[in-house]
Structures are given as structure tokens and as C-alpha cells.
Amino acid sequence: MIVAMQGAASEQDIHAVIERMVELGFDVHRTTGAQQTILAGVGTPGHFDVAEFKVLSGVFDAYRISSPYKLAGRSFRPEGTKITFPNGVVVGGEEVVVMAGPCSVESKDQILLSAQQVAAAGAKFLRGGAFKPRSSPYSFQGMGLEGLKLLREVADQTNLLVITEVMEISQIELMLPYIDCFQVGARNMQNFNLLRELGYIRKPVLMKRGIAATIEEVLLSAEYILSGGNYDLMLCERGIRTYETYTRNTMDISAIPVLKKLTHLPVFGDPSHGVGIRDLVPPMALASVAAGADGLLMEMHPNPDKAMSDGAQSLFPAQLEKLMAQLRQLAPVVGRHIA
Amino acid sequence: MIVAMQGAASEQDIHAVIERMVELGFDVHRTTGAQQTILAGVGTPGHFDVAEFKVLSGVFDAYRISSPYKLAGRSFRPEGTKITFPNGVVVGGEEVVVMAGPCSVESKDQILLSAQQVAAAGAKFLRGGAFKPRSSPYSFQGMGLEGLKLLREVADQTNLLVITEVMEISQIELMLPYIDCFQVGARNMQNFNLLRELGYIRKPVLMKRGIAATIEEVLLSAEYILSGGNYDLMLCERGIRTYETYTRNTMDISAIPVLKKLTHLPVFGDPSHGVGIRDLVPPMALASVAAGADGLLMEMHPNPDKAMSDGAQSLFPAQLEKLMAQLRQLAPVVGRHIA
Amino acid sequence: MIVAMQGAASEQDIHAVIERMVELGFDVHRTTGAQQTILAGVGTPGHFDVAEFKVLSGVFDAYRISSPYKLAGRSFRPEGTKITFPNGVVVGGEEVVVMAGPCSVESKDQILLSAQQVAAAGAKFLRGGAFKPRSSPYSFQGMGLEGLKLLREVADQTNLLVITEVMEISQIELMLPYIDCFQVGARNMQNFNLLRELGYIRKPVLMKRGIAATIEEVLLSAEYILSGGNYDLMLCERGIRTYETYTRNTMDISAIPVLKKLTHLPVFGDPSHGVGIRDLVPPMALASVAAGADGLLMEMHPNPDKAMSDGAQSLFPAQLEKLMAQLRQLAPVVGRHIA
Amino acid sequence: MIVAMQGAASEQDIHAVIERMVELGFDVHRTTGAQQTILAGVGTPGHFDVAEFKVLSGVFDAYRISSPYKLAGRSFRPEGTKITFPNGVVVGGEEVVVMAGPCSVESKDQILLSAQQVAAAGAKFLRGGAFKPRSSPYSFQGMGLEGLKLLREVADQTNLLVITEVMEISQIELMLPYIDCFQVGARNMQNFNLLRELGYIRKPVLMKRGIAATIEEVLLSAEYILSGGNYDLMLCERGIRTYETYTRNTMDISAIPVLKKLTHLPVFGDPSHGVGIRDLVPPMALASVAAGADGLLMEMHPNPDKAMSDGAQSLFPAQLEKLMAQLRQLAPVVGRHIA
16 A cells, blocks of 8 residues: 655654554555655555545545455466356357347247247357346336246257346355356345355356446455355446436446456456447447457347337347357457357 | 327338337327327326337337336325334434444444444434445455344443344344344345335335436335335435545435425435545535435444544544534524434 | 426416417427326427426426437438548548547657558548647647648658647638648537537538537537538547546447437547557457447557657557558458458 | 556566656655565656556556646645625635526616626626527527626626626637626636636636536646636536436535635535526525535526526526525524625
8 A cells, every 4th residue: 555645744644644554564665755755555464445544634645556356356367267168168268158038038938939049049148037126116027936947948958058147145046956157237246245155156157247336346246256266257247327328328348358457257248238229239249249258148039029128128039140140250350259 | 108209200100109009008199290290198007118119110209207106206295204213203304313323333332432422412323334245355244243232232321223234135134123224225225125125024214325326216216115015214315426536426415305306205315425535524414404304324433543444434523513513503594403 | 399297287387388388389289198288399499498398387397309400310311421531531431441640749750650650550541639738737738830730741741631639719720721620629529619610611520529428419519510511520439437437438339329320420439538548449449340430530659658648548550550450350240341 | 656566567667667757857766565566756747647657567556646736726825715806795705605697698678687686685796698609509699798798787787796608718808898707617617728818817717617527627727727827716516417317417515625625716506507407406505505615606587487598497586585595594504604
């Protein structure tokens, strides 16, 4: 940590800061300039809060000079993380992996047809929500356990993997037998108790960025899961909230190359939630892969106009097929491929 | 719902929209202007999603013309909600009610001293966190059940009420015997399963606005709790995330009068999280009450420089005392008082 | 315009709204539902402000049902705008056009070398600032007229076109003889007097999105220029201000396909200002073109570490060259090419 | 400046950074820790850009450790700036000074009646726009010079001072004879050429915060005016753009106490633009003064429903009168008064 004192700070102010730094376990190096004094704290104390120093008397500002996350940092595994799934699909390698399917499992017919279309287009995962607590208490809330079973059944028939969202600790065990990957939604990115439990299991997790989460906060949340011992973690940019309301969210495409630089974890893009408007999904999917995404998570529905949720942002099956063809052409430009 | 068609929309487009509206249960009134056609849907269908209509062919835009929340709306209880607590304290009446205390319960001595100082200053509730999942897995995580017992014990000694944060459904029953009011934190404002459960109990709840929640989303979340039958609900503005980083968040003081207009529920301000810097808390507390807040939630610590969390935004005891004196003078300007 | 009345609105409220609508020139169609009354205003009055209706007694909400811009709208010229430059370069056609160069013209040597490198990489425009009012009054402020002359001279030697920023009405005439395209910076996107003057000249303009401008505001500003008769206008996404501070701005890649849908004007991406960090520029440039951009505006400097401004976001010459090779491969995926 | 190196930085990286720091004029103090190396640059070089250092090889982060503004800083004039106007009104002293009037000067009758109502309510300045470039080219654009003359005439009749917005350098001389204070609007807060010119005149200026400006940027813009020698400068919070759209902007009340701490310049609040909805103006005006504002700038119109601009946010005359009575009661709570 570094503390820069104000030019007008008194010796007493400076000593109070030094004392507090030493108390936390820092060795303090002092540089006394003509304009101001700088205190560099070296060593490895446990947790500390730079905000605490910013409000001390005579302090100009205080800076943390190392990442607050360790296991999630690129340097922990410079070669990058690869996750191998049961049917041999590898995430984080050369292949760009596509996950697609409806927002919610609505019926056996709907999810079977979805799976067939997703598989035909060349995607590797079937997505679909079984538990859907919605922002209005009066909306459709999902099929629950029955939905999980349907996901597994149709995925097996179509040789797809299953990813679905987990919303509570109590659902983890319930879901385990039916799925290949847990999805942590944007609203749960800072549900630290849930993250901790997901660290203790041995099944891959894809964690979405919260709607107002900074990149640093994404990595701190990743650290929760990693620190439990579960290293099969993927991150996903899915749009942040800004002042622009034409799109449902503002998809921060730059978060993809930034995360690729800061962490070894695979990074996905979710253009469906990123923009919320069907016709904008293909250009944003292409942009995500052009910017370096390891995969895509997208909503597709056999009949989006009749979808029980998120219909406006779900692709028509023909749109997904056309997009996959473009992605196959695009991937090699950035040194990747799509099977 | 109203759907405004584009000038260039075809009769076929218009019919497709009408058909979908009728399917949802609307009676449709059509206005054919020289420039464009307008479709007004009247009646009371259940859930529908205007986004679905915005992407239909030929549609210029679609508008919901009634609130998506009913029980939370001002018109449901125009006179406003008053909540009476065990010791006779009333929230939502003429009195401005202050809740204060440390971020976390750290020890018996710390919380007892806090309670004495809070009571001496004239606040009515003691706040303090027992479960503290933090954004870093390496930070202090709270005293748990032991903390709850301490809160109750010292509150009883000082004639204060207890408010503390609930983070999971499983904590509700655990907390019930020890507390007077549940606090739902910003990160849980859209944890709909938790909200639903809090709707089924009969103990007051104070729900904070999420860091990126719109005012409409706050009211939709309130609806979850109210729809379970728990009407003893308070809302709390605690700062939203904006591009300005000088303060920890940007406290949206205008949300206070806006919420007072839109809902019958009491509205609090939390200047501690709103700004995150101790010396800015008093001016923002005064501003909150000037803007119409029914109460304040603030962090105070007997020794903020040694606090295990949120020290930088915790008031010194003497600051709280001085602030309470100013609040007592200010309240009558807006037709309120502080006991 | 549509006005949806509250359920509780009185007949008097409704009449007051109707009267005001008629006064503005609307024909009013009234739909009286069991729940609420809807007033549809048809016809073509001149300017009106929906906000005025939102605050009238008994009004639930009011909606504008047509675009506030006409000339900028896609339907004004569905086939899209193509701009042909003196040397035959066409913007808005099949070719993706790249503009590159240093932030500021610093010296003859620097700008000549820049032009040679930009031309060698295959870009068609040389960019460079001659007037540089900076956010600190103590920073380098540009070479002025001398800089303009240098731009023209080296561009002619390298067969490039010149684009440079205009900041004041008084600079327009000064710049006209030396440049091929005016650039309006983000800070001037709502300098309406400047926009109006640029509408009266007959030289192409590239207008950047303001740092906090909505897409609708971009198009309203475009309307200012178009309404003066200058149709050779290009728009440019260059990052908006959000809560994320890792990047200088958050580049809203989705604005590119949104603008392509809403307007006939060519749309550029400026990844240099969009992210502000050199190594993120190539992925964001690729993402821009993948999302449908008609061109790119980028900063490159022969020696970025010694640049007098924006060095941190300026590409090294070798980076530009490599990026151009990737762009040439990528463009055909989205039906474009780079010469 | 301080540069914190990454743990993995090489000696070569470190030397390259030191060399660049020395080149800029810094004396460099090196602290070599077990984990990482810290370079503290002391001395007073001219302009430099920390962003440049952040992208150098091996750098973890770089920090500016002094304010980029000098004249605007609190320490330049710790006692605060007081500005005395011709009729003896003092801004920045104990009195809270209110400026009110219509958005635009529309006619002699309208502005005279406005002035009478403003004066009767106890405000000290008449505001009113003469030049009104609007976001739509099809809206009312102001009365120009004729409007200026009317402002002066009616202000003299009612013993008020005149404040009006200047939008271009060419208007400065035109306005000088008629007004007492220039207003720089939010859109011009970074029009540095205009700011520089306003620094050369000797007439007070009130500068509004830009809609997406950080507090640091406000102070850098203030520096432009101060560095020209004009010290009679007031700042004004008027709402920033956030994701919340219920209000026109989000008024950042906390910016008032923050600015009071960081600068010696008087700070105003403009609740009319801050929220954009008439009935929210009084609570936000009270909140501004409670938070420490030196004055208020508000829109009032004799007949807001017929206003040619900003009617929805203009107070009725009776609202202004009632508000002034509340403000007179409130001011003493924070050690101020209203005459």
C-alpha cells in the first residue's frame, strides 16, 4: 500500500499513518519530498481497507498496489484454464464454444425441439432455465425439477451438454445429477454464500458479471469460487447498466479482452442479455468473438413470439444457423475455430 | 398497453399486432391517423411483456400504461403506511426515526458501547451486522448467531430496537427471536425467493435499493414482499453506482421524494453507504430529511479507526450527537419532529 | 402523441389535457376504458414537449410516437448514404475505410512519418489534431494553423485524405482549404451553433457521439447538420462514460448496429478513445467491424511513448499494420472488404 | 507521481520507467520490496500523463499524488471566496442567495411579471435565457439581444441582478453591458476556449457541472477560468446522467459538500435541471441548502403550462414563495440565513 500525504500534513499526521500501517503488518518506507511525504508499505499483511487511510488526517490519497485477488489472476496460471466436459468438449482451448437454448424450459415439446435446433446449428451446450424468479411476482416462475429432468433427457438425445442457472444453495444438490455446468446469474454475482458453496463442488461453473459490477468485482467473486477449490470456472460478460436505454443493457465488449488479460479463466459473451433485442444479437455475437471471447451464451426459441419469457431477445432457429456459419468464418481471423 | 405503429406499417403488420393483443386478453381500440396507426389495448390481462411488442414487424414503440406494481402503489393506501414497533416507536408518522450503530458486531464491549452512544444521541434503533459476507473472501465475515444475541442483549439494556441484515432464507427463523426489523441489503433487492419468504412472516422489513436498481424495480421488489401479506415494509435509498468515484456511491436524494409520491411505504435514507466518507454523512443526512425522508440509517462506531469493516464511513459518537441536534432543528421545517 | 390518464383522473383533468393537445394542433381520439382513459393525438403539429404533459394533473404518462428527427432517419434514404471523397474513396459503400494518425500534429517529421506509416498500412485518411484545447490548462494545446498546413502537405505526398477536429465556428473557414473532412469531437456534439454552421458548408463531417449522449441525441444533433443541407455526414461511436473505470470509456459497440438500423448515415468506431489503452484497440477495432461499422478512426504514433498527448492509447506502427491484415480477413465475413 | 511495479517486472522494465520519470523532471526514490518495487517521483515537473505510465511494460499501476488543479484548490484560499455584486449582494458569505426566473425570455410582459414575482419571493437574481440553442433544430431558439435588453430593463425596475447563459466567445462582448453574471451551461463546461476568454474578463461567472463531468473535471475547468485572472467564479451542481430515467437527471447532492471541501469557490444547486419535474424542485432545493449550498438557481414561470421551454420543471410563482419561506427557516440550521 502507498499513502501520499498532503503538502500541509503535520509530522503528527504522518506518524499516525505510519503507526496504523505498522499495526497492520506493513514495513514502511518514507520518502520526504519538498512538496509532500510518501509512505510505501511493503510486506504481506492480511486484509486491509485503503478507504480507511483515505479519511485519516493529512492524507492526500491511499493506493492498494497489488491485486485483491490471487487465484483468479493471470499470473496464477499464465497458460490459461481449459475445462474438459464429459463428451470431450473443451472450453478455453482453440475452439469457440456456443451455448444456446430458450430462456425457460416450458414443455417437453418446446425443449426437445430447441435441443434439436441447437444441435443442428452446431452449438455444444443446451441452455434453459428451470427456476425463474422474475422481477414481477406475477410472471411465470419456471418448471422446477421437472424442467431439469427434461433438459437432461433432450440433451442426451441430441448429444448436448446442459447448463442451467442455480439461484440458491439448496438447489445445488438438486441440480447436480442433471446438469453439466452451473450458471450463476448476474443478480447472484455477489451472493457470496452461494459462491462459496459452488467452490466446494466439482462441477464447472459459468458466472455472469453483475449488472453494475466492475471488472475487479467480477474477479473478487471468482476468487470466492476458486478459493473453495473449484477451478473449472468461466466468466461471462452480459451487459451492464448505463444511461442508454435503447438496448436492455450496454454490452461491454471491452470487458472480454480486459478479462482475458487479467485472468486465466475462459471468458464468454452473452449478447442476448447484452442488448435484449433479437436482431442485434448476431452482430454482437460476432463482435464478442472478434474481441477474443472463448464462447457465447445465447437465447434461441423455436417460436420466440410465443416464448413465456425473453421472447424479444431470443433468436429464431434460422438466425442461429446463419450466425453459426458466420462465426465459423470469423473464428480463424483471431486464431480460433468452431467445430 | 398502447402500440404505436410505424408510418410504413402494412395492414398485415397491424393485424398481427392486434391478434397478439387479443390473445393476451386486451380489447383493442384502433385509431387510424394519416401518419400512423395507434392501437390501444384496454382491459386487465395478466402478465405481458411490452418488449415482445417492440420487436414485432411494423411497430414504432409499445407502452405499458399502468404500473406493474399494485400493492406498493400510493393509491393502494393514500394515507401512507405507519408501522408501530414493540416499544411504541412509529415509523411513517410525524417522527423522523433514526437507526444507528456499527457495520458489524465485533465484540460485546464494542456493541454495548455503541448501543449506549446510539441511545444517548436519541436514535431509536441499533443497527449492526452479524453475518457479513464480504466482496473479498479474505475479509472478516461476521460473528453470526453470537452477534444476534449480543445485539438483543444490549438493545434491551438501552431501550433500543434491533435491525440487522438477513441474507438467506435459512437465516430468517434463526433471527426472528432476536430482532425487531429485518434489513434486506442492496445486493439482495432482487433475491426474489428471499423477498417472497419475508412476505410470509409478520415482522417489519427495511429493504434497500439495489446499487443499480431503478425506482420501478424497487417497487416491483416491494410488491414481492407485500404480495405475501407483510405490509410492514420500509424502503431505503443508499446510493447508486454512477461514473463519479469520489464518493463510494452517488446518493440519489431525489429518490426520496419520488418514492414518497409513488408509494405509501415509509422511505429512509442511508447516507453512510450513500457516500462512504464519514465527513459527508452529516450533510447528506440533513439533505435526506429536508427532502422528506421518514428516517435515517447510519453507521457509527465507538472507534471508527479500529472498525473491522466500513470504518471510513462510520461516524464518531460525537458527530452523531451533533448531527442529531441539527436534525431536531431541521425536522420542523418539513413538518416533522425528532423525539 | 399519446397521453395515458391515471385511473383516478377526473373529467376535468381529461378535458384540460385534450384542450392543450388541440391548442398544439393535434386531433384527439379518446378511448375510455373501464380502468383508464387514453388520448391519442394525431396530426402534425410543430414542436411540442411531452414532458409538459407528464406533469399535468391526472396524467399517468405521455409518449411521443414518432421520431423527433426526420432527415437523419433511415426511412429518409433507405439505401444508405455514400460519400465520395476527392481521390475516389467512398465511405458508406462496401469498403471499410480506416482513418489513422497521431492525436496531435507535433512536428513536420512526426506527421510525415505518421502519414507514411498510415499509408503503408492501407488506411485512407490521415487524422491529427491541430487545435487541442485540453482538460488541463497547463497541457500542450496544439500547433494551430501550422499544423493544418503540415497535415495537407504530408497527406498529399502520401495520397491520403485529411480529417481534423473543428472546435469553433471561427475555425471552419480557416480549415476549409487544408482538409477533406471535419471532425466534430464528443464535447461539441451538442454545440448546436457549430453544428448549424457545418450544415451550411459543402464538405463532409464526421460527428462523434458525446460521452453521455443517448443514441437519440446523436441523431438529433445529426439533424442539425442535415437540416442545413450538408448530407455528407458520418457518425462515430467513441465510448461512453459508465461506472467502469478500467477502460477510459466504455465503448458501446451495440450503438454501431443500432445506428445502422435507425439512420442512413455511415457509422464509424473509434476504439482508441473507446478504451484508451493501446493493447485493447485491435480487439475493439475487430469487434467494431464485426458489428457492422463502415469505418474506423484510430490513433497511431511513430513513437507513442514520446507522444505529446494520448500516447497510452496510440498504436505502434507495427500494431496498425498487423491489425489491418486481420481486418482485411474479417471484412468479408460481414459482406465488406478493405482495399 | 508514484509507479508501483508488478512483482514480475524485470530490472530492465524498472530502469525504463525510472528513465522516463527523470526525463519528465522527477527525482526518483526507489523502494525495493520482497514482493514488488515502488518508484516515487518527487519534484514539480510540468504537465505529465499518468496514463502513459500505466501501459509501460512491468507496471502494475501509476498514481498522480497531487491535484491537477492549483488555483481552484481549497488550500489556495482556505477562508473561501466571497463575490460582491453591484447592489451589495454577497455570494459565498453567510447568506444563501437565490437566483430564479424563466428558462427563456419570451416577451416583455412575461419577463417583467417574472421579475416582479422573483423579487417578491425574496430572490436576488433574475435568470432567463436569451440565446437558446436546443437539442432539436425545430424548437424555439431564443430572443437574442432583444432578450438581453429586456432582462436588464426589468431587473433594474425590480432591483434584481441579471444572470444569463453565454454560449460562444462572440456573445461575451454583446452581453457585458446588460448582465451581472455569466452562466456557463453544462454543455460548455469543457468548451475550453470559452472558459479561457471568461478568465480574461472581470465579471462574475457561474459554471455548471457537465452532465457527465466528474468533480475533478469540474475543478479543472474552473482552473481554466481562474488561470486567466477572473476569481469571481461560482460552481453549480445541476444533475448528472445515470441509468435512472424517472428524473431528467440524477442530482448529485453530495457534490455540494464535496466541492465545499475541495475548493474555495461558492457552490450552487440547480434543482430544476437536477430533477426536471416541478414538484420535486422544492424538496431538492431544501436538500441542497441542508447539504451546504451557497445558493440556488431555479426556474420559475408566471404560467409554466404555457412556457416555451422547460415548463415541466418551472415552479409556479406560489410554489417559489412557499419554498422561500421554508428556506428561510432551514438556513439557520446550517449556520446560514436568507435575507
